[in-house]
Amino acid sequence: MENTNPLSKTHPCFDKEAKGKYARVHIPVAPKCNVQCGYCNRKYDCVNESRPGVTSSILTPQQSLQYIKAISQKIDNISTIGIAGPGDAFAEPEKTFEAIRLIKDEFPDKIFCLSSNGLNLLPYVDQIAELDVTHVTITINSFRLETLAKIYNWARFNKKMYRGIAAAELMLEQQTEALKALVAKNITVKINTVLIPGVNDTEIEEVAQIIGELGAATMNCIPLIPTEDTEFSDLEKPSSQLVRDSYRAVRKHIKPMTHCSRCRADAAGMLGNDNIDAYKLIEEYAAMPTAVDKTKPHVAVASYEGLMINKHLGEATDFLIYKQTETGYELVERRFAPAKGSGDLRWINLAKTLNDCSYILVNGVGAKPVDLLQKVGIAVLEMSGLIEDGLEAVYKGKKLKSVLKTTLGKCGSGCGGNAMGCG
Ligand code: SF4
Ligand code: SF4
Incomplete structure (x- = not known):
């Protein structure tokens, strides 16, 4: 689907032109995750690593509001406030929504953007739309059960644990339905696909075709970063040729996102030029007492x-x-x-x-x-x-x-x- 959302023109991830003009800020308010991907090993306090999922500190929703107020004094042109982990935004959805509500009250003009593995997104699509969150990213790595079973070690949904093919079926169903429901609400959806050599590298075009038909606006192929102590730690990084071929395949069906900076969960600033003072600021705000809850005065x-x-x-x-x-x-x-x-x-x-x-x-x-x-x-x-x-x-x-x-x-x-x- 053509990305007709005019706000995308100022969203640095959804529009390449906007990348050089507008900044985005991630608020690390979502520490937990409800699945285990074979490429994932979150580490905290690792400011040297620059990849999604890594953050130096976690903020409560109230702390995130104070942090946004402070970082807004340091970075001009913040157009977008995003939640991209370090876990999943819907593993503890109440924190995600509270943070958005608090910040939206004070910064109504910002674009709000969420990123999720898609497992527990569907039940919250109405709330996402009501809160006027206009952009959502879902990670969809494959539409084949045998591939998904290799990627997801387990998934926890409605207090039940799923493994193997059962986890794969669940992920496929939930991700697909969430994508359809978001599109039906006119929310602009980006799909992230982790390009994993020997696992899903031959399925990229298939993913692009299906998500294109389902109404996603753009697709971002993220080359695997083999990470220590993960199931895929011994895999090779995708070659430049494989990455180029994958994008060529994507382009046939959907607009590719080619300017991804593999942002940390606490990234702030222009894509590709993060403001490193933000990490220190987040640490300070994470140590700050948060306001007393009105229901517990x-x-x-x-x-x-x-x-x-x-x-x-x-x-x-x-x-x-x-x-x-x-x-x-x-x-x-x-x-x-x-x-x-x-x-x-x-x-x-x-x-x-x-x-x-x-x-x-x-x-x-x-x-x-x-x-x-x-x-x-x-x-x-x-x-x-x-x-x-x-x-x-x-x-x-x-x-x-x-x-x-x-x-x-x-x-x-x-x-x-x-x-x-x-x-
Ligand atoms: S990196 Fe993901 S969550 Fe963050 S602003 Fe971009 S699309 Fe949104
Ligand atoms: S969904 Fe995200 S945080 Fe959760 S295991 Fe996968 S990559 Fe890690």
């Missing part, structure tokens, strides 16, 4: 005397509960913690006791309670200093030297994959 503090944050979570028998008022902060009550010594149950009960709190401010905490509390949306901020300063940090997003670490939204160990398919 209180903050719990572990303190001996009610002035300093000086108690560890494990030793706190009670918490001071604060709320924000028009003139400052008010101590609402002293609330008792569940009894010690009952293992995980203690933290589960603590989460129930503090279910109206967005944050717990403590002077020290172990990994286990942080993980359990984070899962129910309670962030633990480890810091020293005055309670007043801690409250300023979480209610107003102020940066503090005394903050040791903040935990909400940090990527956990459950991630797997490197989003090589986006670009």
Whole structure:
């Protein structure tokens, strides 16, 4: 389908002319993935690597808004805000949509762009359209089950694990239906295909023909980057001849994207000329406390005397509960913690006791309670200093030297994959 979306003229990935004029910014808010591709091994904190899926830090949706405000001061001509991993934008769709909503409220004129493996995209096509996300990329590597079974080790969908041919069937069905549904909503779709020698290199024209018929606007062939500790690590990179031949085949059926820069999940700036200050900025914003959630307006503090944050979570028998008022902060009550010594149950009960709190401010905490509390949306901020300063940090997003670490939204160990398919 001809790309008739006028916005594409200012989208650096969808229009070659726009590449030299407009910048794009990725917000790394999607750390998890719901499939495992044979070419993928995500690594964090790897600023030297420049390929999709790699990012130095993960942002929460609120942090991503603050980051966009800051990066907009440094980069002119940002036309597009994209989510390209480092996992999949629909593995945790609520984070993706919250980030878009927050940013769209303040930057209504930007183009919003999403990239996905297509597994869990279909249920969200209506929401994507309602939010006026105009550009979506799906990675489709083949339309043949035996090939897909080689590429996808597993896929997790609706809490069920699929492997082998079952995973291949699922991916094929979901990707195809998602593409059709997006096109039906007039959303401009790019297809990324990872060119994998000996796996799908003879199927590129077939992919181009089918996606062209289904209404995709353009196709991007991404030559495999053999990556350590992946199933395809021993494969050769596609030769220049193979890449040229593939594009020739694509051109017969659909407009090829020939100016891909294989962007990182936290890339910012002009395609091919990333602003490296952005990585540092993202790190800063990732460490920043995020605003208190309006549905959980209180903050719990572990303190001996009610002035300093000086108690560890494990030793706190009670918490001071604060709320924000028009003139400052008010101590609402002293609330008792569940009894010690009952293992995980203690933290589960603590989460129930503090279910109206967005944050717990403590002077020290172990990994286990942080993980359990984070899962129910309670962030633990480890810091020293005055309670007043801690409250300023979480209610107003102020940066503090005394903050040791903040935990909400940090990527956990459950991630797997490197989003090589986006670009
Ligand atoms: S490339 Fe990595 S992050 Fe992307 S879909 Fe595959 S496994 Fe997930
Ligand atoms: S790299 Fe992908 S997600 Fe990022 S702006 Fe371009 S098309 Fe959109």
